[in-house]
Every structure is written in C-alpha cells, then in structure tokens.
Amino acid sequence: MKDLVRLRTSLKEEIETALNSQIKMEAEASAKYLAMASWCERNGYLKSAEYLYKQSDEERGHMLKIFHYVASVGGTAVSPEVPSPQLEWGTFQSVFETALQSEINVTHAINKLVTKCRNAEDYATENFLQWFVKEQIEEEANARRALELFDVIGEDGTGRFTIDKEIGKIGSTEE
Ligand code: FEO
Numbered sequence: 001m002k003d004l005v006r007l008r009t010s011l012k013e014e015i016e017t018a019l020n021s022q023i024k025m026e027a028e029a030s031a032k033y034l035a036m037a038s039w040c041e042r043n044g045y046l047k048s049a050e051y052l053y054k055q056s057d058e059e060r061g062h063m064l065k066i067f068h069y070v071a072s073v074g075g076t077a078v079s080p081e082v083p084s085p086q087l088e089w090g091t092f093q094s095v096f097e098t099a100l101q102s103e104i105n106v107t108h109a110i111n112k113l114v115t116k117c118r119n120a121e122d123y124a125t126e127n128f129l130q131w132f133v134k135e136q137i138e139e140e141a142n143a144r145r146a147l148e149l150f151d152v153i154g155e156d157g158t159g160r161f162t163i164d165k166e167i168g169k170i171g172s173t174e175e
Contacts, residue, residue, distance in 0.1 A: 009074030015122050016075040018113055023066050024080035025109055030059035032102055035085040036095050045092060045160075047168025051146075054171070055099075058139075062132070069128055092160055093150045096167075100143040107136040142170050 037052035063080075070077040089095045110132045117126035149163045 010122075011070070011073045011075045011125070012120050012122060015117060015120055015125055016070060018116050019066055019070050019075070019125070020078045020080070022109060022113055023063050023070070023077065024082070025106060026059050026063035026066065027080045027082050028085070029102055029106060030056045030063060031082050032085045032098070033059055035087055036089075036099060039087070039089055039095060040092075040164075043092070045164040045167075047164045048092075048095070048146075051167050051170055052095075052099075062135070065131075069125075073124070092163070093147070093155070096143065096146040096150070100140070100147055103136070103140045103143045107140060110136055145170055 033052050033056035037049045037056060040046070040052060041049035067077040086098070089098065110129060114126055114129050114133065117123070117129065146167050149166050153159050153163050153166065155163070
C-alpha cells in the first residue's frame with residue numbers, strides 16, 4: 001500500500017522524512033520562544049516578552065509553511081510531538097543566548113536539508129527552501145542584535161529596563 005501511495009508523488013521518502021524533521025524543529029523552536037516569553041513576562045521584562053511571543057508565532061508560521069508544502073506535493077505531513085522546553089533561565093541575558101543558539105542550530109539544519117535535496121535531485125524542494133535560507137539570515141541577525149544590546153547598553157542601573165525596551169523594537173521599523 002505504501003508503495004502505491006508513493007507512486008502518486010515525486011517526493012522521495014528521504015526528503016519527506018527530512019522535511020518532517022524540520023517541521024518538528026520549527027515546532028520546538030516555537031515552544032522554546034513561548035517558554036522564553038513566559039520567563040520574561042514573569043520577571044518583568046514585558047517588551048522582551050512581546051518580542052518573544054511574536055517570534056513564537058513566526059516559528060509556528062515556519063512550521064506550517066513546510067507542513068503545507070509537504071501536503072501540497074502529495075506527501076504526508078506529520079503533526080509533531082514537541083518535548084517540554086526549558087522553563088527557567090539564570091539571567092535575562094541567558095534567555096537571548098539560548099535564542100541565538102537555537103537560531104544557529106536551525107540555520108545549520110536548513111543548510112543540511114538543502115544539501116540533501118540537491119543530492120536527491122529534488123530541485124523543487126530545494127527551491128522552496130530558499131525562502132528559509134533567506135529568513136534565517138534575518139532571524140539570526142535579530143537574535144544577535146538582542147544579545148549585543150546587553151553589551152552596548154550595559155546592565156547597570158536602569159540598563160536592563162532600557163535593554164528590555166530596545167529588544168521590544170527589534171524587527172520593527174522603530175529600531
Ligand atoms: Fe524557523 Fe527561527 O527558525
């Protein structure tokens with residue numbers, strides 16, 4: 001039966017599996033940002049929380065984009081199981097260290113996925129993934145900017161208050 005189903009799509013099984021792994025990774029990224037937003041909100045960093053809620057939504061958008069692609073080319077998109085993310089951070093800054101590391105991991109995963117598509121001669125999926133290659137440049141830049149603000153502004157005095165305010169502006173035209 002499985003072979004019969006596969007005859008109806010040019011999507012190779014190994015690419016379908018890899019895309020489903022990426023769906024899961026984006027869902028995990030969304031859950032991680034939500035946990036970070038929760039930490040910021042309960043520690044008084046309300047603008048950062050807003051920014052992180054927005055990031056969480058974006059990650060869900062990324063997940064859905066791949067999900068719909070898999071479905072549209074006749075594959076099986078799998079609703080992913082998401083493990084409980086980290087809930088606590090020691091410092092305000094370490095939240096954004098986690099965010100940047102997470103974005104770097106996603107960039108590596110997307111790059112590997114593109115290589116896999118090229119090796120499998122799946123140029124349609126490779127082409128589809130170019131959006132993500134570009135998106136990751138922005139996502140990493142935003143995460144790096146948030147971390148930079150800790151150095152540029154400094155955490156003394158009202159520093160953390162100002163950092164919070166500035167993080168809230170990342171990605172908006174106000175910055
Ligand atoms: Fe969807 Fe921020 O990677």
